[in-house]
Amino acid sequence: MVVFELLLGFGKGLRADDGRRVPELPGLPGQVEVKVREAPQEMVVLADPARLQQVFLNLIRIAWEGMVDVHDRARRLAIRTELGKNDHVRFSVKDVGQGIDIQAMHQIFDAFYSTKLAGMGVGLSVSRAIIERHNGRLWAEPNEPHGANLLFSLPAVYSTLVQGSAVQ
Numbered sequence: 001m002v003v004f005e006l007l008l009g010f011g012k013g014l015r016a017d018d019g020r021r022v023p024e025l026p027g028l029p030g031q032v033e034v035k036v037r038e039a040p041q042e043m044v045v046l047a048d049p050a051r052l053q054q055v056f057l058n059l060i061r062i063a064w065e066g067m068v069d070v071h072d073r074a075r076r077l078a079i080r081t082e083l084g085k086n087d088h089v090r091f092s093v094k095d096v097g098q099g100i101d102i103q104a105m106h107q108i109f110d111a112f113y114s115t116k117l118a119g120m121g122v123g124l125s126v127s128r129a130i131i132e133r134h135n136g137r138l139w140a141e142p143n144e145p146h147g148a149n150l151l152f153s154l155p156a157v158y159s160t161l162v163q164g165s166a167v168q
Helices: 003-007 049-065 123-133
Strands: 033-037 042-045 076-083 088-095 137-142 148-160
Touching: 049 076, 049 088, 049 123, 049 148, 123 137, 123 148
Parallel strands: 033 076
Antiparallel strands: 042 148, 076 088, 088 148, 137 148
16 A cells, blocks of 8 residues: 555645645644655555554654754654565654654553653554554664654565565
8 A cells, every 4th residue: 555545635735755745734833844755666465544544644743743842953754665574564754853762662652651741642552553453563763863763564465566676
């Protein structure tokens, strides 16, 4: 499933670097440059599109909110799909925000754990449960020198190589 098929139809929308529309997220102030890089392969995963859409929007909202207080550099959000290891499709949402404290890296997926004062701590735990129900994995990595990378992978039903090669 293509990232934009999951995301289109929400809000007035922003434009990605290639002119495609990206959903506008209400209540998230500030300009953010959105870069999208989709895999050169056609990849199919068996998943509930509404649940996958929920995961994408949760990850994008978290990344966006992580950049609200960034004023010393451009706010950039990178969304990427690629063929990962073991015939899994890997999705990532990378920001240049405040990042995630290494000590909290595993706790952020626990229900009701939040790093935000007004956070409920359900976004990542719900997202992880959805991905795991689809036989996938959700995790976080630091984005050096600033920000975080939220990733998930799902088993590919098939992948047809258009150009290039699979990412290892």
